[in-house]
Amino acid sequence: MEALSEVSQVKKVNGGSVVSPKGFYAGGVHAGLRYSRKDVGLIYSEVPASSAAVYTLNQFQAAPLKVTQHSIQEKGKLQAVIVNSACANACTGERGLQDAYSMRKLTADKLNLEETFVAVASTGVIGEYLQMDRIAAGITDIQFGQTQEDAEGFQTAILTTDTCMKSSCYTTEIDGMLVTMGGAAKGSGMIHPNMATMLGFITCDAAISPESLKKALKSVTDKSFNQITVDGDTSTNDMVLVMANGKAGNEELHEGHKDWEAFLELLKNTSQDLAKQIARDGEGATKLIEVSVKGAASNDDARKIAKQIVGSNLVKTAIFGADANWGRIIGAIGQAGVEVNVDTVDIKLGETTMLLNSVPQVFSEDDAKKYLENDTIHIFVDLQFGDGEGKAWGCDLSYDYVKINASYRT
Amino acid sequence: MEALSEVSQVKKVNGGSVVSPKGFYAGGVHAGLRYSRKDVGLIYSEVPASSAAVYTLNQFQAAPLKVTQHSIQEKGKLQAVIVNSACANACTGERGLQDAYSMRKLTADKLNLEETFVAVASTGVIGEYLQMDRIAAGITDIQFGQTQEDAEGFQTAILTTDTCMKSSCYTTEIDGMLVTMGGAAKGSGMIHPNMATMLGFITCDAAISPESLKKALKSVTDKSFNQITVDGDTSTNDMVLVMANGKAGNEELHEGHKDWEAFLELLKNTSQDLAKQIARDGEGATKLIEVSVKGAASNDDARKIAKQIVGSNLVKTAIFGADANWGRIIGAIGQAGVEVNVDTVDIKLGETTMLLNSVPQVFSEDDAKKYLENDTIHIFVDLQFGDGEGKAWGCDLSYDYVKINASYRT
Numbered sequence: 001m002e003a004l005s006e007v008s009q010v011k012k013v014n015g016g017s018v019v020s021p022k023g024f025y026a027g028g029v030h031a032g033l034r035y036s037r038k039d040v041g042l043i044y045s046e047v048p049a050s051s052a053a054v055y056t057l058n059q060f061q062a063a064p065l066k067v068t069q070h071s072i073q074e075k076g077k078l079q080a081v082i083v084n085s086a087c088a089n090a091c092t093g094e095r096g097l098q099d100a101y102s103m104r105k106l107t108a109d110k111l112n113l114e115e116t117f118v119a120v121a122s123t124g125v126i127g128e129y130l131q132m133d134r135i136a137a138g139i140t141d142i143q144f145g146q147t148q149e150d151a152e153g154f155q156t157a158i159l160t161t162d163t164c165m166k167s168s169c170y171t172t173e174i175d176g177m178l179v180t181m182g183g184a185a186k187g188s189g190m191i192h193p194n195m196a197t198m199l200g201f202i203t204c205d206a207a208i209s210p211e212s213l214k215k216a217l218k219s220v221t222d223k224s225f226n227q228i229t230v231d232g233d234t235s236t237n238d239m240v241l242v243m244a245n246g247k248a249g250n251e252e253l254h255e256g257h258k259d260w261e262a263f264l265e266l267l268k269n270t271s272q273d274l275a276k277q278i279a280r281d282g283e284g285a286t287k288l289i290e291v292s293v294k295g296a297a298s299n300d301d302a303r304k305i306a307k308q309i310v311g312s313n314l315v316k317t318a319i320f321g322a323d324a325n326w327g328r329i330i331g332a333i334g335q336a337g338v339e340v341n342v343d344t345v346d347i348k349l350g351e352t353t354m355l356l357n358s359v360p361q362v363f364s365e366d367d368a369k370k371y372l373e374n375d376t377i378h379i380f381v382d383l384q385f386g387d388g389e390g391k392a393w394g395c396d397l398s399y400d401y402v403k404i405n406a407s408y409r410t
Numbered sequence: 411m412e413a414l415s416e417v418s419q420v421k422k423v424n425g426g427s428v429v430s431p432k433g434f435y436a437g438g439v440h441a442g443l444r445y446s447r448k449d450v451g452l453i454y455s456e457v458p459a460s461s462a463a464v465y466t467l468n469q470f471q472a473a474p475l476k477v478t479q480h481s482i483q484e485k486g487k488l489q490a491v492i493v494n495s496a497c498a499n500a501c502t503g504e505r506g507l508q509d510a511y512s513m514r515k516l517t518a519d520k521l522n523l524e525e526t527f528v529a530v531a532s533t534g535v536i537g538e539y540l541q542m543d544r545i546a547a548g549i550t551d552i553q554f555g556q557t558q559e560d561a562e563g564f565q566t567a568i569l570t571t572d573t574c575m576k577s578s579c580y581t582t583e584i585d586g587m588l589v590t591m592g593g594a595a596k597g598s599g600m601i602h603p604n605m606a607t608m609l610g611f612i613t614c615d616a617a618i619s620p621e622s623l624k625k626a627l628k629s630v631t632d633k634s635f636n637q638i639t640v641d642g643d644t645s646t647n648d649m650v651l652v653m654a655n656g657k658a659g660n661e662e663l664h665e666g667h668k669d670w671e672a673f674l675e676l677l678k679n680t681s682q683d684l685a686k687q688i689a690r691d692g693e694g695a696t697k698l699i700e701v702s703v704k705g706a707a708s709n710d711d712a713r714k715i716a717k718q719i720v721g722s723n724l725v726k727t728a729i730f731g732a733d734a735n736w737g738r739i740i741g742a743i744g745q746a747g748v749e750v751n752v753d754t755v756d757i758k759l760g761e762t763t764m765l766l767n768s769v770p771q772v773f774s775e776d777d778a779k780k781y782l783e784n785d786t787i788h789i790f791v792d793l794q795f796g797d798g799e800g801k802a803w804g805c806d807l808s809y810d811y812v813k814i815n816a817s818y819r820t
Contacts, residue, residue, distance in 0.1 A: 318815065327535060334470035342470055355501070402727050402730065405723070
């Protein structure tokens, strides 16, 4: 989590969620898309909220993303987002697009909103059509509120192969007013750069223009959601959506505002917290891996190398097997497509130095093995080549990853 | 294997090997680097052979690669190559480099050759020093000859986690003379683009200049060894080395020679055959996957997409589980970093069309499942976007991949 505690204003709220910021409601319902679990979720804001989103870079963007982009483009404001799991509504052509627009209209009608104040998201199997009768019934039936249970209803409804809900909540002060930010996310396989099979929903009661919010989201995404990887595969569907409804009463935030950095820290905390929860819950994962790289030519280079390491199947399997095989870390660094000095690399696994100035060090295999049996593993790389720093998060590669993915549809 | 039989001159020689071309000898010995298997191998040519090699693009190139580059740079000729398994002699600094030069000198002395006529290769664990006393004894003891057993001695000595030897042999006519090419290879994990933990040794009795041989190797590598992937990880050590000693008696080959294309076909056949054997023997693999892409904007684009598909963990696990989850193929196409028309994609699994003009097709899940239980799986993609074509080869991702790599060193 970097040295975020030093920015004294940002505080974690244990048990907080998307309904913690003022004026936000959530809920989930079982609409019959899955056997028994909730599968349609809703977030609602009392007033139109400035909104921004980032989307998958996969060229086959699913229909709901197109509808959400359309909504946000209109006025930069949203008041609700409707989400379903089980079916991704991707590669479904014109019919899929109409279905996504229908989801938007049904939700707008239920809540008495303009259609463009509603965003849509879907996650699940690619290439199947939505069961629109069940979706419609679900939207009719869905209840929403501000309790922990309501938030968990939403958090549950958006899951696919996830084994647990993901939520986070942080506060800070802006203009002397308490600003709260809450988040929910899903995603456990097909997780790689740039919004890969991951949905993130962040609510906030700060006042901020859509343009400034977009800027903030973009800068923070590169240090959080875009730095996690489970399997290197990106998806057609996924996005991170932020809504800020101004209920906290601060003066509107913008880059020149004295508390702009505090807002960025708030968003970074909320996002990194969700991102790490996603990485830790990677399909079949038994461990969270955090890779910290410093001494790169630039922050971009450092992030690239960190992600290459955490994305390497060989590193991931070695860590699953608690095998301190640092040669695989060197292999990953060397293929990251980033310039390094091959004679000045330090590698540490936890507190143990494995490589110093590119020279292998003697270390206790037993101690290393013991360290690798923890449930969070830290890999530190110092390239001694520049001032760039960056982190990435991922998980180990286990038998269960194979098991889950060999039979996802069946 | 594409339509190679149409180029009538190129014929497969069943049971052929690196000793099939005239004037080549091979052997392997157990030097004690492994418990019981052979671990030092030698190829020898009666006369200096024009030689060319391609090397890993990983920035951390191992010591033996540097020595081999040094040897080839001298006169473009080699008469012997010495190879050890068990230890990669990578990330071993100055001492490692001296060890690799010692391997070269010991071999040159044994065979009465100039040192620069000897190439060196190593494969195994990164970051450990060679046991030079054992290597030296192995080089002293190694026998070489021209029998099938001699060839198999070499083929065995270069293996690591491979479950089987890899060899291939083809012939063609050049200037009316019979030209023979033989190959041996190792590699089963850390296999990705650009020479990743893979060693390939190709012998040939054609007459060709080192410069022309280099050109031929480069052009063929992009259609063979660089198009296989097992796990997306590249290694520090690996290379493909070709030696051609002129014993066939043809006129020296060059790009303008009337049989230049025949020679390229010969090299492509030999290389693709080895490459597919490596892919099929990927760590834990139960199936060979061949992806054929056409209709891309260029051959490069087609190859990139083919490799992205065959490298996707999600595609690999689906095929391991015999699950016709074509959505993962679309996901891989969309993230290959290559322009496509998202509305014109066809996908076939074997004979079954899954997607036509980007519209999902109804197909029998049972038939698809039955097809996916074969030991070679063909995926066909037509982008209908241009004339580019390309192929890539890989394998499925199984429980055994995890098992092998969770405990490689232990």
